[in-house]
Amino acid sequence: MSTPKFARIFPTHSSRKRKNQLSDARTTRKEKPAGDENAPEVGRAETVVLRDSGDAYVSNRLGVEPRPVLGDVNRNQPQIEGISASATKLRRFSGAGIDPNAQPPAELNRRSWCFAECSQLNSLLSDVKCPECEAGHVTIRVGDSMGLSQELVLCCDSCQYSRTEYSSPRENNLNHRQNVPFEVNTEIVLYSHEIGKGYSSVDKLCTVFGMPAMNKSSYHRIDKRVNASIVEATDATLNETVEFVREAYRETFPQGRVNAVNDDGEEDGAWEDDDGILWVDVAFDGTWHKRGFSSHYGVGVVVDVLTGYVLDFCVKSTYCHTCAMNKEKLEGMTAAEQLQWKQLHQPDCSINHEGSAKSMERDAALELWGRSVERHNLRYRTMLSDGDSTAFNALAAAQPYGPTRPITKLECTNHLPKRMGTALRKASKDGRLGGRGEGRLTKEKCQRLQNYFRSAILNNLEDQRAMEQAIWATFFHVTSTDEDPHHDRCPAGPASWCFFQRARAEGQPPPPHAGHNGTALSREVSHAVLPIYRRMTNPILLKRVAHGKTQNSNESLHNVMWGHCPKEVFVGKDRVEAATAEAVAKFNRGNFALAQVMDHMSLPITELTHSALANKDKVRVQKAERATDVAAVAARRARCAGRQRQLEQREDQEGEVYGAGLMGDGGE
């Protein structure tokens, strides 16, 4: 008996092929998972957060505190408020995963694996008498092997008695059936996926332990099944995800309308279209298997910006191993033969993209937008993407939702500050402006101005004019002098980040700028950077960020994804697809995604597996929350600035050896 016990772990999904067997268990699916009574409701949306590293997962969270409006952040301080969405995101799927008090379901599989060496077993058996002759001793020896499942042969040293059992059960406990795969073999292949390696990892493991190796063709046969199962399990996760997203939009925008602006500057914000199909804001990103554009594989991912869930992905491939292996053979064929070969091979061919690797991103976007209605009953209304507009332009031209339903581009909130930093650093290269000295544009100042700029954007995400004002306030603040102070736009009050306004609020005379205005710029420098500020406060630019979303969620997804699929080794399209699917599932539902894949493949989930996955999710949530904790962010930023200072000092000593691209956060 192998099945219905997991219905509780995955309350809304289980393996399709076992649906019938699960019908009893399904009645329990609607229940809230144990320990999840306090799970917040989606709806009271709160934005927004920021972070430098792509380490944590999303930039907004749903319903953690009763602060009701988007962008309700402290406007007094040019600092970054950080909140994590990880917890909420994971909780939607399985309460067991992150609730520290949650107990693993009692019905978990009692299987217990161990690495055992034969002489250890034989030492246990040393006093056991043969059941047949009751005189001889029995010992175990290893017989033939099927991959990592080995025949254990128990025999007597004085009579003919012998019994044989495999070291691994077959899947579904079908031990009497010859052709059912052994659990251990499937699990070891799944393990190679987990560590992002291929056949060689299994081979090396066997070498180290001196076990008979699994042969390559067995590995690939199982690998094919593992790849397919991961993709299927993730499909199911995505279907569930879409329901959560739908719910989140309905609860966040109960009127069905918000203030969004269309291309003509008119307010236009129906979330639910006339035909009942929901509009969602998404981030789109393309990534390649190998750095640069020489890659055979490209992946496009769509992430919902309200909830931070991945909605869909697709893999583009310009490579097919079979085609490559048969290249010479094909060249020797007649045209008719070639055609016949290609028609036969077509269903198995991995090539689904013609053209450059660069154009994969564009084609992936077209495919994902093209199937959003059919697949999810959603329309992706905006595209949050970084600088390159190729994909967006192609979408705008293709009009996947028809001419009356255009798609809007949103600028990434991280991208713009980086552009600011790059522009400032470029200006500082001018000998009159940069370098050391009173009011000069040092590298440290460039970084601080960039941080101010970013804070001004992030603290005013829902109000484009306030955003513009806040950016100018930082400019006027840093260009102020005792003779010519301009702090009127700086936030007032005793908690203001501006020393001038603080003094005013306390009824004190304004302190001198020297020693208080750490980022003071000389007159000459002010004139030089003014055009940069003009350019960077362009209303069209700001309009694109005035939704306050960042693309970091995508960036961390990439890490997980390619972590399952190392760039060095040869991989097929199937594996790239599986790696992407696994990352997506982990991204949406946490580490329990692995348990879901195992469940899908009818592999037993032991208590240890369960608690290990639960722990990982707990750590992930803590990490994400630390990463967005205001104090922690400030501390990290200070460390960062310290490093920057050190670098600058070293640079002063060594002369100009670092290129601009090595400084700061990379720019464009």
Ligand SMILES: [Zn+2]
């Ligand atoms: Zn015997």
Ligand SMILES: [Zn+2]
């Ligand atoms: Zn092919």
Ligand SMILES: [Zn+2]
């Ligand atoms: Zn000021």
